[in-house]
Amino acid sequence: MLEVLGNPRFRAIWYVVNVAELTRWMELLVTSVLVYSLTDSALMLGLVLGFENLPRPIFSPFTGIIADRFDRKKIWVSSMVIKLGAGAALFLLLFSGNIAPWHVFAAMLAQGISRALEDPARRTAIFDIVGERRVVNALSIDSMSGTMGRMLGPFAGGFLIEHVGYFWPHYPGYTWAYVAVVTMHVAALLMAIRVIIPRVEREWRVEPIWNSLGDVVRAAFSHRQLMGMLFITIMINGLAFPARQFVPAIGRDHLNVGETLVGVLAAAESIGQLVTAVILASVGSIRYHGRIFAIGAFSVMITSTIFVWSPWYAATFAILVLSGIGLSCFGTMQGAITMRSSPPEMRGRMVGLQSLCIGIGTPPGVLLMGWLGDVIGIQTSVTLNALVCIAISVPALFLTPLVTRPSQPPPVTQPQSGPA
Structure with missing residues (x-):
């Protein structure tokens, strides 16, 4: 960990991410x-x-291509300009007293677009700076x-x-909150x-965009560990993670606490995340990444059924x-x-595909969980969705080598797209 933090270019990115993530979770x-x-x-x-998550499945495959082909810093900065614009718009609406739910939804959609741009560019830039070993x-x-x-x-x-x-x-309290957000x-x-x-x-070829997307999907399907990870990612983001969005409802309606304690409850997972992230950042090497991934995923699913x-x-x-430990x-x-x-030439596209798998589950997941929450109660809805997530995800542990083999590099394959 100290070796990575000793890299001044990584530290510069890390400082920005600290401020950006604080802003994101507050907002x-x-x-x-x-x-x-x-x-x-x-x-x-x-x-x-x-x-907020709707743009992921729509834009992430394309933003991965953008991260592979263009200046990653310019992409990252552009995403932050979008965030600033959305935050400033909500501040003005709150200040004028004209805020409505659809304004919030539109701002969250813009924030989601910015995250779809940011994630492949920032994460692949980190890889370029520190290398595979770290x-x-x-x-x-x-x-x-983020924690x-x-x-x-x-x-x-x-x-x-x-x-x-x-x-x-x-809306004085909300307006002051958005003064902090915009700042x-x-x-x-x-x-x-x-x-x-x-x-x-x-290295990248001048080719139709759909051929480029086809290459990364074929590369993912040829790596069975990666496929197992992506399948569980879709399931957990659709059926377990959305439960965290309903903490304000649980806090206000079932625990009878005010906004400050609701905020503390929303932050609870981050304590477990932080401790675990420090441990993971400090280890010398890890062979079985899939085992740690699976333990974390199923910990989140199980805690979602009971909290x-x-x-x-x-x-x-x-x-x-405890859920935060698994989440980390x-x-x-x-x-x-x-x-x-991922092959080096398509690493940004593969991160985009991962982001697609994250985003493809969340919008329908929160829609289903929220609709069922209004019909049968949010507690029953959250638990039912988490149990379904466990039942669907377990077969991936047996049908792929996710937990039985050490992490493996990508197989050497020939691209299937046409010539340059």
Whole structure:
């Protein structure tokens, strides 16, 4: 870990990610509580996360190609400009008192587009900087940034909503929260402009975009460990992860706490994530990435079936901390398996495919979970979806070598697309 942090180019990226992730999680909590307070609907609450993730399955395959072919710093900075614009628009709407749920959904859609642009560019830039030998350590540190943001951002957002209500005539707590959000977006953008990302010569052919996408899909299908990981990724993002979006409903309606404690509850997983990320960032080498990935994935699924039923705030908090340990294992090994299994010339596209698998499950997942929550209750809905996720995901452990073999490099294959 110290070797990776000793790299000044990696540190520069890491500083930006710390600010950006703090902003992201604060903004997600603020918009989620806002929409739930306006609508009292689990479905509308779920749509906040649904719209944020909707651009992933649509744009991620193409943004992976962009990351492989163009300047990764310019892509990253462009994504931050989009985030700043969306945040500034919501601030103005809150200040004027004209906010409506559809405004939040539109802003979350823009944020999702920015993340679809950012993820392949930033993660492949990290790989270019630290190399294959230290990619797990670097991704663990990158994950720690998201964890710290998830730990502090929801608490800060909930505190501002509940306790700071001065000067603004409309939605004062929410407006102050967005003053902080916009300020941090500006800070992250200015820091990113100063980052130096090395230019790496990558081989790629001038070819139709669908041929390029076909190459990366064929490469994924030829690597059975990668296929097992991507299948479980789709399942868990569609049937287990959406449960976290309904923490504001669980906190307000079942635990009877205010916005500050809702924010603390939303941050609970980050404590387990942080401890685990530090451990993963410090290990010398890992052979069986798939085993750690699977342990993390099924830990998240199991805790999703039970945390919504706890009648005690402290117990709910503790269960979510345990879930965060699994979440860190899942997320870090997910990125490591993806990049270790990818040919160098299509690494950005493979990260884009991973992002596609993340995004393809989340929008329908939160829609289903939110709709069922309005019909049968959010607790029953969350548990039912998580149990289905476990049942569907278990066969992937036996039908692929995800947990039985060490992580393997990609097989050598000839591209199937036409000539340049």
